Amino acid sequence: MSTITQDSPAAHDDHHDDHHHGAPKGIMRWILTTNHKDIGTLYLWFSFIMFLTGGAMAMVIRAELFQPGLQLIEPNFFNQMTTVHGLVMVFGAVMPAFTGLANWLIPMMIGAPDMALPRMNNWSFWILPFAFTILLSSLFMEGGGPNFGWTFYAPLSTTYSPDSTALFVFAIHIMGMSSIMGAINVIVTIVNMRAPGMTWMKLPLFVWTWLITAFLLIAVMPVLAGTVTMVLTDKYFGTAFFDAAGGGDPVMFQHIFWFFGHPEVYIMILPSFGIISAIVPAFSRKPLFGYASMVYATASIAVLSFLVWAHHMFTTGMPVFAELFFMYCTMLIAVPTGVKVFNWVATMWRGSISFETPMLFAVAFIILFTIGGFSGLMLAITPADFQYHDTYFVVAHFHYVLVTGAIFSIMAAAYYWLPKWTGNMYSETLGRWHFWCSVISVNVLFFPMHFLGLAGMPRRIPDYAIQFADVNQIVSIGGFAFGLSQFIFLAVVIKCIRGGEKAPAKPWEGAEGLEWTLPSPAPYHSFTTPPEVK
C-alpha cells in the first residue's frame, strides 16, 4: 500500500524536546490530558467497563429466561434491563471502543503529531462517564429507568414511560454531543493532518472507514438529538408530534428514529471493516486484495445507509411502493458488503497464513458476520419480514453482526495493536483460550435464537410459551459462558500491561503501516515531524 522512508524508530526520540510535556504522573494526567494516546486508552477502558455493565444486564435477562414463568425479576425491571443493555452496549461499549481505537491509531497511521483538536478530544471523552452516570442512575429513581426498548418507540417512551424519561433524554443529548465532537475531530485529523505523500488512496483502510463513519456520525447524531427532543416535549410539554389526536403520528417517530438508527448500525460496523482489512493481510502475508474496491464499497454502504431506514418498519404501515423501495435498497447493500467479504477471502487465498489470536478473531468475524449479513438479507425480504418481525430471529441477526461482528473486530484490534500500545506481547496461550471460549459460547448463545424466532418466540418478553424452554436453556448457558469468557480477555490485557515478552517495533511479520515504524510502546508523542510517505 505505501512505502515508508523512516531512518530508524529512534529518530523520533530527538523531537521530544520540542514539547515540554511528556507523560505527567498521577490521576490528573488522565483528567487533563490532551494526548491522543491517553484519550484513546481512556475510551478503551471506559468501553470495556460499559461492556461488562451491559453484559451484566444481559446475564440478568438470560437468567430470567432460563426457564419459562417469572422467577427472578418483575416484568418492568426486565424491560429496563433489555432497554439499558441495548443503550449501554451501543453508546457505551461499541461506539467508544471504536473512538478509542481511532484516537490511538489514526494519528500514528497517517503520520500526525496528535488529533487535530486535542482539547476538544478530551471534552468528547469526559462527557461520556457523566452521561452514563445519568442514564444508569435513572434505574434507581422512583418508577424505574427507561423501559421502552433502546429504540424508545412512541408512545412507549411518551405516554407510557416512567417519570425518569427526561434524564434518559438529556443523557442521550450529551452523548450525542460527545460523538459529534469526536467525529469532527476524526474528520479534521484525516483531512488536514496526513503526512506529506500520504495521498487518499494510500490511506490505511481503518482510516478510510473511520472517515466515512465520522461523516455518518455528524449527519445522524443531530437527528437523534431532534428525536429525543420531540419525545421530551411530547411527554412533558404537551406537544403531539407522535400523537394522532394532535395531527402527529407515532409512525413518524419510527421514521425519524430509523433515519438516525440505520446509519448508526453502519457506524458500528464500518470501522470493523477497516480493522479486518488491516489484520487479514498482515497474517496472510499478502497485500489486501482489491484496496480501491474496498474504499468504494465502504462509501457505497454509507450512501445506501441513508436510503434503507424503513426496512425496520415493514409491519408498521407504509404504502406498498415504499415497502418495495426499501426492500430493494436494502438488498442492494449486500453487493458492496459482498465485495468486502470476497476481498478478505481473496486476500487469504494462497497466502502464507498463520493463526495468531488477532487472525483467529478476524477469520471468525468474516464467517460469523457473513451469517449475520445473510439473516439480514432474509429480514430484508418484506413478505418474509412480516413473519420474522419482532421475533428472536431479529435478536439473533443483530447480535451476529454486533457481537461476532463489531465486538469480535474490536477484540481482534486489541490483540493486534496491544504490543504497540503496551510494548509487551500478550500471552498467546491465554489469547487462544479467550478466542475459543468466546467463539464456541457465542454460537451456543446466538445461533439457536434463529430457531426460536422462526418458531415464533417474540423478543423483549420476560416469559414465554413452554415449548421454547429447552432452546432458551441452551441459549442461557451459552450466554453465561460467553460472559465469563470475557474475564480471560481482562486477564490478558492486565497481564500484558504489567509485563511480558518485549515487543519489537513490528511484532507481526506481514503488518503494514506507519504505526509499525514507531518503537513499541509507541512514544508519548509520535510524529512531531511528519514522516515522508512514498
Add this chain to the structure above:
Amino acid sequence: MTTKHEPYYVPAQSAWPIIGAIGLFLIAFGAGTFVSKLNTEGGGGGYILLTGIAVIIFMLFGWFRTVIGESMAGLYSKQMDRSFRQGMSWFIFSEVMFFGAFFGALFYARMIAIPWLGGASNNAMTHEVLWPTFEAIWPLVTTPGGSTTEAMGWTGLPLYNTIILLTSSVTLHFAHVGLENNKRKALTVWLGFTILLGISFLVLQAEEYIHAYQEMGLTLDSGVYGNTFFLLTGFHGMHVTLGTVFLIVLFFRVLKGHFTPEHHFAFQAGSWYWHFVDVVWLCLFTFVYVL
C-alpha cells in the same frame, strides 16, 4: 528529511474540557430532574441546572481566553487554521441536520400524517373509525382531537424579520470585506449594525410569541401546527441568540484590535454561523409561514 514543516501546536494539559464536562453533566442532570418532576411536583433540581449553566459560561470564558491568547501569541500555524475552519464547517453541518429532523417532522405531518388522518390514499377507514369529522387542512387549526387555534400569517412581523435577517447577512458581509481590506472603521460600524439587527430580530420574535400566546391562542401544545411552529422558530431563535452573543464577542475583540486581514478565524466562524442561521430562517419563512 527536507520538510518545510511548521510545527502543529499540541496544547499541554488543560482543565477546561473537564470543567466543560462537569458543566454539561450538571445541565443534563439538573434539566432531567427538573423536567421529570414537572408534571408531578412542579419541577425541582432547577438550581443544579443553573449551576451547570454558570459552569459552562465560566468554561467558555476561560477556554476562549486561552485560545485567543494562544492565537495572539502566534502559536497557530496555517494548518491549524485549516483545522479550525474545517471543524467549524462540520459543526454547522451537524446543526443543519438537527434542523433537518424538525423540518422532517413538519413535512411528514403535512404531507403524510394529516392527509392519512383525513382519509387520503387507502386510509378511508382510518378516517371513518378514528375522527370522522376531521378535515385535513394545513395550517392545522383544528386538530383531530378537536382543539382549535389560529394560524400565523406571513405578512407583518415575520416579513419584517425576514428583511431584517437578510439585511444583517449583507451588513456582516460588508464588515468582513472591511476586515479583509483592513478598513477597521467600516468593520466596526458594519459589525455593530449587524448586532443591532440581530437584537431587533429577537425583540420582534418575542413580540410575535406574545401575540401568538395572548391573542391568537397559538401555543406550543396546540396540535402539530403549533408544535412545529414553536420548535422550529424557537430553536432558530436560540441560534440567533447564540449568534448574536458570538458577534458581540467579536465586536469587543475588534475594538481591542484583534484580527488581521490574513488571520481571523474567529470572525470567519462567527460570520459562517450567522449566514447559516439566516439560511435556516429562509427555509422557515418559506415552509412554516408562507406555504
